[in-house]
Amino acid sequence: MAKRNLRRSDDPARPCPCGHGPAYRDCCGPMHQGVTSAATAEALMRSRFSAYAVGDTSYLLRTWHPATRPGRLTLDAQQRWTRLEILDTGRGGLFDTTGTVEFRAHYRDRGQPGMLHERSRFQRADGQWVYVDGTLSD
Template sequence: MIADDDRCPCGGGTYGACCGPIHTGAAARTAEALMRSRYSAFALGLAEHLRRTWARSTRPGAIDLDDGTTWRRLQIVDTARGGQDDAAGVVEFRAAFRTAAGAGVLHERSRFAREDGRWVYVDGELLDG
């Protein structure tokens, strides 16, 4: 488990001041904050957080996290809208990972929307490198 004063997996500060509150139910203030919390949820194996923050219209029936993947680093490439007063937003990111097969990078342009007043992940477009 991770302590509040440990470094947050997303790189945004300490866990207790960054993704921790969102993981325990606080609303993300921006689409980027939600995206960071979802990255950290992948890194920490928090499938329920991923499910809870996925749009109802695109949410899969089950979320199967790969225990063999170690998430190493998150880089935010770009954001479009997704602020406190927006209804939708886009966050482009690169997430470095390692598996038994070696190192890799997931590069995605993710769409977010507000659902019942809270940010949710809608879907994403995978990009090269």
């Protein structure tokens, strides 16, 4: 497995960036390490946000649908993902094969606050949830 490029300390007891679990090691960390996989589209969305926050590009690529996955991914070292808001979900449950998650992802870029508002599409591929694509909103 490729080494993760963590932007924060390697303290596994730190709060999870996704805001859902109490500690990274008990929330998104096991998914990033390949120990567990996301049970729902929302869980995958949360784990992908956390991967952006900690700089885990290998996880992001691994959880991207093969048809839409870029050849490589480079994260901006000046951009810090700070907070995730889940606004809506459609399907994406334990027995679904597709789902959507609308969210707002907050960040700081070169000291300035910003926000990304997207409705993402997810699909099961080989039994695992993957990110397909998204539509940005204002």
